[in-house]
Amino acid sequence: VPSESRKPRTAPVAFLRRALDRLHSTPSGHVNPATLLAYRDGELPEDEMQRIGKHLEHCAECRTQSELERWQMDRLAKSESEVPAPDSGQRRSELQSLLRSLRTSAPAPTRSLLALLTGRKAAANGDVQPSSNRYRKLLIVTILVFHVMLGFVAYAAWRFTGNPRWVRAFFGSAGDLFLMELAIAAFYLALEVRRGFSVGEPLYRGWYLITTAFACDVLGSIFGKLLATQPNPLWNFFLPEQLHQFGLFMGGPLEMLLLGGGLLSIVHAYHRAGIITFDLSTPELLLLASAMAYTLCANIQADAAIHSGMIWTLQDSMKVSLDPLLLVLLGAAMVLRRSVQNLGEKALARCWSAMVWAICLIFVGDMIHWATTYHLLPAQIGSIGWHVWFVSGTSYALACAFQLQAMEKTAECIGARQSHSAAAAG
Amino acid sequence: LTTHDLDREHQILQLYDCYAARLQSYAATLVRDESIAQDAVQEVFLRYALMVRDGREVASPKAWLFRVLRNYVLDSVKAAHVKNEIVMEQMPEHADGTEDPEQQYASAELSRYLLSSLTPRELACLRLRSHGLRYNEIATVLSIRPGTVAALLSRCTGRIQQVLGTKPAAHPGEAAAKDSCAV
Numbered sequence: 001v002p003s004e005s006r007k008p009r010t011a012p013v014a015f016l017r018r019a020l021d022r023l024h025s026t027p028s029g030h031v032n033p034a035t036l037l038a039y040r041d042g043e044l045p046e047d048e049m050q051r052i053g054k055h056l057e058h059c060a061e062c063r064t065q066s067e068l069e070r071w072q073m074d075r076l077a078k079s080e081s082e083v084p085a086p087d088s089g090q091r092r093s094e095l096q097s098l099l100r101s102l103r104t105s106a107p108a109p110t111r112s113l114l115a116l117l118t119g120r121k122a123a124a125n126g127d128v129q130p131s132s133n134r135y136r137k138l139l140i141v142t143i144l145v146f147h148v149m150l151g152f153v154a155y156a157a158w159r160f161t162g163n164p165r166w167v168r169a170f171f172g173s174a175g176d177l178f179l180m181e182l183a184i185a186a187f188y189l190a191l192e193v194r195r196g197f198s199v200g201e202p203l204y205r206g207w208y209l210i211t212t213a214f215a216c217d218v219l220g221s222i223f224g225k226l227l228a229t230q231p232n233p234l235w236n237f238f239l240p241e242q243l244h245q246f247g248l249f250m251g252g253p254l255e256m257l258l259l260g261g262g263l264l265s266i267v268h269a270y271h272r273a274g275i276i277t278f279d280l281s282t283p284e285l286l287l288l289a290s291a292m293a294y295t296l297c298a299n300i301q302a303d304a305a306i307h308s309g310m311i312w313t314l315q316d317s318m319k320v321s322l323d324p325l326l327l328v329l330l331g332a333a334m335v336l337r338r339s340v341q342n343l344g345e346k347a348l349a350r351c352w353s354a355m356v357w358a359i360c361l362i363f364v365g366d367m368i369h370w371a372t373t374y375h376l377l378p379a380q381i382g383s384i385g386w387h388v389w390f391v392s393g394t395s396y397a398l399a400c401a402f403q404l405q406a407m408e409k410t411a412e413c414i415g416a417r418q419s420h421s422a423a424a425a426g
Numbered sequence: 427l428t429t430h431d432l433d434r435e436h437q438i439l440q441l442y443d444c445y446a447a448r449l450q451s452y453a454a455t456l457v458r459d460e461s462i463a464q465d466a467v468q469e470v471f472l473r474y475a476l477m478v479r480d481g482r483e484v485a486s487p488k489a490w491l492f493r494v495l496r497n498y499v500l501d502s503v504k505a506a507h508v509k510n511e512i513v514m515e516q517m518p519e520h521a522d523g524t525e526d527p528e529q530q531y532a533s534a535e536l537s538r539y540l541l542s543s544l545t546p547r548e549l550a551c552l553r554l555r556s557h558g559l560r561y562n563e564i565a566t567v568l569s570i571r572p573g574t575v576a577a578l579l580s581r582c583t584g585r586i587q588q589v590l591g592t593k594p595a596a597h598p599g600e601a602a603a604k605d606s607c608a609v
Contacts, residue, residue: 034580043561043576072583073555095442095468099435099475110472112498120505200504272501274473274494277482343476 031055036066037073109343114410116203116273117340117348118403119196122411137401140185144394147178148387155384167383175386180221182393187214189400196407202269209262213255214396220251245314252318256325263332263355276339284334291330291363295323298370319366326366330359347406351399358395361388438475441487446471449495452557456499466502470495489566492559496550496567543585551578 031039031052038044039052056063115123154170157163190211197204224247270276280288302320337352368385371377377385446467453463470491477484484490541549547568554564565572 032580033584034576037580037583038561038576041555041561043572068587069580069583072586073579091464091468092439092442092446095471096435096439098468098472099438102472102475102479109476110469112469112502113473113476116501202501272494272497274470274477274490274497277477279482342479342482 030059030065031062033065033069036062037069040066040070040073109345111414113273113275113343114414116201116269117343117345118407118410119203120198120201121196122407123414136189137398137405140182140394140397140401143178143181144390147174147390150174151387151390158383159380171383171386175390176221176225178390179393180218180226182390182397183214183217183221186393186397186400187211187218189397189404190214193400193403193407196404202272203266206262206266206269209258209265210400213258213262216250216255216258217396220247220249220255223247224251248315248318252315253322253325256322256329260325260329260332263329263336267332267335270336270339275343276335277342278335278338280334280338284338287360288327288331288334291327291360294363294367294370295327298323298366301370301374319369323363323366326359326362330356330363333359345406347402347409351402351406354395354399354402358392358399361392361395364388365392434475434478438471438478441474441491442471445488445491448557449491452492452553453495453499455553456496457503462499462502466495466499469498486563486566489559489563492554492557492563493567540586540589543589544582548578548582548585551575552582555579 035044035048035052039049039056042049044052056066109117111123151170151174154166157166190207194204194207194211197207223243224245227244227247267276298320302316333352333355337349337356340348340352365385365388368377368382368388372379372382372385449470450463450467453466454460457463457466473494474484474487474491477490544552547570550568551564554567559567561572561575564575568575570578
């Protein structure tokens with residue numbers, strides 16, 4: 001049990017002294033009311049306490065003010081704290097037995113924590129329907145594998161025939177189509193998750209922002225990629241350049257900003273509930289450090305390239321400027337993952353793991369793109385590296401799928417508990 | 427089962443003995459519902475137990491408990507569509523120890539009036555202070571700076587001074603309360 005003693009603070013540096021004096025006193029030279037109150041509550045540093053004590057000995061006006069404040073504060077405090085606390089002996093033994101059960105059984109979050117993490121609807125009455133598509137994760141992964149294999153077939157065709165149009169055609173049509181499918185899947189699943197939270201719940205805002213981010217991703221992949229690719233002359237003809245850039249903006253900075261807002265909002269909600277933990281493991285810290293190192297390198301190099309007069313497209317600057325934001329996203333996702341792991345929520349931990357993977361893979365994709373741009377890697381590797389975007393998109397969709405799974409699990413669990421207690425009552 | 431587990435449980439129960447009554451009375455000022463307040467206190471201690479399970483440390487358990495309790499109660503109040511933090515009709519009737527019923531009424535009225543004139547942040551600070559939290563603990567609970575706590579609390583007293591000093595006839599309870607103060 002912590003002691004109530006006040007820690008003595010270090011004395012302020014001498015040159016700050018005058019500024020501090022001015023802060024603590026009114027223009028007429030008296031001690032200001034806030035400082036007087038802090039003095040009476042014993043909350044000032046040691047030397048300040050002595051100084052104001054001395055002043056009060058001489059100054060009748062400040063003494064009166066202090067007495068007045070004391071009376072007023074006591075009066076207010078009294079009217080606030082006079083709620084009788086009932087005997088908590090029974091409650092204490094209840095808590096003791098709960099703590100004991102925590103010791104023996106596997107850790108399980110309390111019901112109110114489940115309500116916070118997976119939505120009140122799921123925790124209240126098992127309202128969420130058991131999933132009609134239990135195989136959605138399998139479906140997403142199967143389509144991913146199919147596309148990646150298709151990509152490798154295109155790659156093999158390029159190597160055998162020596163004609164790079166194979167790969168270009170694949171990424172231009174099937175690849176972009178697949179990215180759009182993934183964006184739509186992630187948006188749909190995030191929408192389902194958001195429906196599980198009602199307005200005003202702590203996680204509602206976070207999932208609202210994440211859903212909006214994925215909606216931007218859908219628009220971005222339609223305008224920025226699908227309609228603007230080279231083997232698509234008809235669309236390219238109709239699509240004005242501004243719309244294309246708008247798509248790039250939607251799918252790039254805007255999506256990441258909204259996603260970052262969503263993740264930070266969820267971090268805030270976890271923090272409010274007291275379940276956040278920041279102790280990341282060493283591999284996670286290493287990962288963060290290497291991402292940071294890459295961000296620095298890429299930004300320095302971009303700066304040098306701009307100064308040396310290299311042609312710099314909007315897309316390039318978007319990529320480089322997004323890296324610091326991605327770093328924040330990565331950290332937030334890692335913290336969320338660690339926090340729910342700590343609570344023993346496996347499905348939720350998988351959700352944030354998938355999010356961590358998705359963001360990590362964006363970094364990897366950026367890194368490969370950067371390395372091939374500056375000829376640090378051969379171009380063939382670069383074309384294989386493009387598959388990273390598919391896996392990243394898949395991870396976003398999977399993250400939402402895992403969160404949905406956690407919500408369904410809560411609903412099932414609460415439903416089973418309710419029917420069990422109903423049977424016991426009957 | 428290790429001695430470490432037992433130690434930790436013992437530590438949590440010790441914290442419970444220290445702070446449970448104050449936490450519950452604080453929760454009761456926020457929600458005016460004994461059962462919700464009791465549940466909230468239990469919930470907060472369970473969360474604390476989950477938090478420190480793997481040998482993790484919480485920097486200031488007292489501030490942690492008050493912060494999580496406050497957020498928990500406010501969230502559940504919000505969920506119940508009761509948006510006001512203060513429920514005026516259910517303020518404690520006996521604001522001070524005077525026996526005279528007329529004076530009791532007057533001073534309760536005055537407390538009500540005074541408390542209603544405070545902003546939510548000032549009121550929150552005042553409540554935490556009256557439940558025995560130090561300034562830096564209040565700052566942790568409300569996520570503000572310790573200097574702001576002092577300023578907010580002094581604004582509370584300033585508000586009273588304003589009410590009592592400049593508007594003597596603004597409220598029926600004030601004259602009586604002033605008399606009781608003079609006595």
